[in-house]
Amino acid sequence: MLSARGIRNACPGRNLSTSVIATLFPTFNPSSARTQAFSCSRFSQTNRSPAITQAFSTSRCLRQEVAATPTPGQSAEEIEQVVRDAKQRFRDTLPKGYLNQEEYALYERLYGPPLRETLPEDVGIDTHADMGPQSPRSDEEGTIIRELDGGEFEEIPYQIPREEGEEVSAEVSEELVEEPGSEYLAHRAPGYVDLVARNQREYDALQRLAQDFEISQKKQREEENKAAVKEEEEQERQVEEAQAWPEEEDYNQRELADVRRFHPFSVEGRFYDDLVELVLPRDQLISPIRELLDRTHIDHVKKAAEVAFGGSGLPNSPATPSWNKTGPMQGVGLPADQRHMTEIEADAFIAGSLPPAYASSMSILREVRKRVGSEWLQSKLKSGGLNVLDAGSGGAGLVAWEEIIRAEWALLKDKGEVRAADPPGKKSVVVGSDRLRHRVKEFLENTTFLPRLPDYEHSGEMRGVHLDAGDKPQQRKSYDVIIASHLFLGQEQDHYRQAVLNNLWSLLNKDGGILIVVEKAHPRGFEAVAHVRETVLKQFLQPQSGEPDNVPEKPNPAFQREREPGHIVAPCTTQGVCPMYQIPGKSRGRKDFCSFNQRFVRPNFYSRVLGSGQHNQGDVDFSYVAIRRGVAKKSPLTGKEATLSAFKGFETADEMPDMGTLPRLVMRPLKRKGHVTLDLCTPEGRLERWTVPKSFSKLAYHDARKSRWGDLWALGAKTRVAREARAGRGPDDGGKRAGQGAKPRRVEITMGPGGISAGEKNAPRERRANNRKNKKQDLIKELMEAEEEEERIIEKQMDEEVEEEIKREDRKRR
Structure with missing residues (x-):
């Protein structure tokens, strides 16, 4: 039941008489309505909000598009039913030309003007559309679902002829109109759109919306195809530009420069692949x-x-x-x-x-x-x-x-x-x-x-020791x-x-x-x-040919075993002592x-x-x-010989050298104007700093500027200088800060009238920073100590005066 305010809101801009309201709403009581002002006043043009103005303009547009000729023999109840079905079906929108003049007038009085013209999305056509290649049923089969009196549904199949499929659908829709009060789900040809209609008018309106939706989808697919073609052309253009001769690239860029500008040995010795970022x-x-x-x-x-x-x-x-x-x-x-x-x-x-x-x-x-x-x-x-x-x-x-x-x-x-x-x-x-x-x-x-x-x-060989062991050891x-x-x-x-x-x-x-x-x-x-x-x-492992044997000074007999061939694959090119780990242990x-x-x-x-x-x-x-077992190093060169060969460079060599005999960069290259400095770990087992100036070789200078941490260097250098590893102080290096290596402490014991006293010579002094903050703290500490000493003296004097006063009183009593 609608209240007076609800009727007023439902009929903006209209003056409704009591008879009209009673016709529209059978439960309306005219006697009580006289005491409540049901007449809806018109909105003035100055008080309209933009949304209301737009709604009225939309209403005027739709009013011009409604059907000009009313349906003959249409009663008031049928008009009201059509209007209510339209409101229930299309909500606050309305299809173009869906209602005639009488129906639209009643629609405006009941619900106000529609917001806009109905779109396919408003009735869910976009969610029911099935444009896929697979269809749930045969093209010659259709189904009608009829709602029974008890609320249940009955499925009625029928056959659709290939040439007269549309006529059968029309006949089915006419049959649906003959039985008002029941809802049907009319399935068209599979692979298209499932439409829900109560009557022929809704069926035609939904058909038009479905056609509009198909046209819009077709346009959207065409635009997407054009965009995809344009994107492919752009990618092809970028690939062609990338294949062109590149300019000088910055060190921090992800992609390395074109390999054609590098020496083949520099490319082979790279630690990274084409992309630095994995x-x-x-x-x-x-x-x-x-x-x-x-x-x-x-x-x-x-x-x-x-x-x-x-x-x-x-x-x-x-x-x-x-x-x-x-x-x-x-x-x-x-x-x-x-x-x-x-x-x-x-x-x-x-x-x-x-x-x-x-x-x-x-x-x-x-x-x-x-x-x-x-x-x-x-x-x-x-x-x-x-x-x-x-x-x-x-x-x-x-x-x-x-x-x-x-x-x-x-x-x-x-x-x-x-x-x-x-x-x-x-x-x-x-x-x-x-x-x-x-x-x-x-x-x-x-x-x-x-x-x-x-x-x-610790598992043992399991042969000849146990009773159940076989003649051959178990395979491991x-x-x-x-x-x-x-x-x-x-x-x-x-x-x-x-x-x-x-x-x-x-x-x-x-x-x-x-x-x-x-x-x-x-x-x-x-x-x-x-x-x-x-x-x-x-x-x-056995030592390499020409290399000294690295036998420990104090071997542990519990871990001794037969040594076999093998070598270090990466990152070390030396098979000797690591130059950064000369002294074992923590440092x-x-x-x-x-x-x-x-x-x-x-x-x-x-x-x-x-x-x-x-x-x-x-x-x-x-x-x-990375260590390889059972295979010795291929190169017969010793570490010193390999370092000398690498220092001379292989820029003009016909054959590629053994990459395991080249020094490796252990830090980033230092780029300066006209030369590049490389920190290398050489096959000799030393850290050296090699300088590659532009005068040494233009190609070597270019590759040195583009080298990275971890690369193997094969193009030589002009100068080389030994570099000491900063390996720390070690566990006990005897430094003064560690309390080691200082003068030995001496304790002197003195016996005097006041007793025995002990004093320590060469004791470590307290290290204090000489700044304003510490001086201020020392001054405050001295002032507090002086104040405490003064209070102590005053208390002592007061105690002495009290004792003298007590003694005088005792003398008087005597």
Whole structure:
């Protein structure tokens, strides 16, 4: 029931009589209406708001477009029913020419003028449109759904002739009009639009809207096709421009310059590929992790990652933030072999550890692939594949390894030497927690999961000792490549690191297996990697030809073994003592340590975990060493001979030199006007600073200016100077600040009338800064001490006066 205000709002700008209101609203009481002013006053032109003015203008436009001839024999009830159905169907809009003059006049009196002309979106044609190639039913079959009296629906199928399909639809629509009060769902030909109509008029209006929608969709598709063609042309133009001769590029740009402007040996010695910034694989890594993290809010994952990896910025993750490189030098806070993890800790591991671990592993594997050569990998692939173990990165190293192997497999397929779709081989990963294993297996296929490292060191040969042992020893599994990520820094004692190294070495294939050790890029991480390198060279590998034997002074008989051939693949080109690790052990104040950097594109979830959601450029610093077992170094040159040859340069050489005999850049090149200074680690085992001026060679000068940290240098230099490594003060260097090496302390005991006193000579004095603040504090302290002394004297005098007064009173009493 409408109130007086509702009728007034429904009929703006009209004066309705009581009879008209009673006709429109049967429940209206005229007697009570006289006391309530139901007559609606007209709105003045000055009081109209812009929205009302627009509505009236729209109403005048629609009034001119209504049907001019009324429907003959139409009663007032039918007119009202048509108006109410139009309002229910089209809401506050109205199709063009849908109502005649009488119906539109009643529509305006009841609901006011419509807002605008009805669009296809207003009746949901855009959501019911099905333009796909597949149709739910045959083109010759249609269905009518009729609503029964009990509220249920009855489905009535019918056949549509191919040539007279439209006529059948018209006949069906006429039948629908004959039974008012029921709703039908008339299905046209599948693949078009499902229309809902109560009568023929609604059916025709919806048909026109559907045609308008189809025309607009066609125009939209044409515009999208034009835009796509234009975009393709723009991309082709950009590719053509990129293939042109490039100008001088800045050092910090992502893409390297055109290789045609470089010497072939400089290109071969690059540490980076064509793109400095690494892009993480979407299908193999990013998408599976994103799907796994959708179950948990990213804020909860961020909090758990900060707890596990040392706080904001995740300083104890594989990537160390730039602002925390001088902080506590610790290992990875949440290792992959941890036995117990909660659900949120497992999510924190895959979100905060896998992206930087993949970037560092991919950078190392690319360098190892270059230095070992593709022949070894391809020969292994053709003979059954390689067996790889990922120990420490939680599966990120295996994802990077798959990228390397698929590239080699594609080369073999192009040559026609293989036909299989996927490369052969076996993959294993060490994952201690079951919760983490359930997550990692989503993106690692055909992978063996190990709860811990196998221990062959203490298992014995199992032959001739036990009763049930056979004649032959049990076959042990060996791995061609082992990626040991962040395993040694967590072991604080040297003998613990030695035990882990022995275990990894026993798992490595004796015929060319490669062991890769990765740690964080800070002094403690470098020292862990350098300790592994020194131990392998002194205890496991034979010395190179012409090189001195690095036998330890005090060998440990518990870890002695038969030495075998082998060499360091990367990054070291020297097989001797590391110039930055001359004295084993931890060193305080170390400034120079061997490390490398890899830039990568951060995934969105990783940026949000770090707390920098708007930045997608990430960096990971790492120290590593790759050692090959069972294969000696090919070059017969000693370290000194290789350094002299590299200093002369190979710019005019006909054959490519052995890249393992070239010095490597351990810092960024220093670019000056007319010359470039390179800090290199030479094959001789020394740090030297080579200068390449423009007068030395124009090509060498150009390549030196474009060189990067980690590149191998093959074009020589004009001058060379030795550079001392800033290795720190060592654990006990005898410095005065450390309290070592000073004059010996002497204590003098004096016996006097006041007792025994002791005084220490050469005692360290208190170091105080001589500034205004300290002087002010000293003055305040002296004033307070003087005031206390004065109060003490006054109290003593007062006590003495009181005692004298008491004595005088005692004398008087006597």
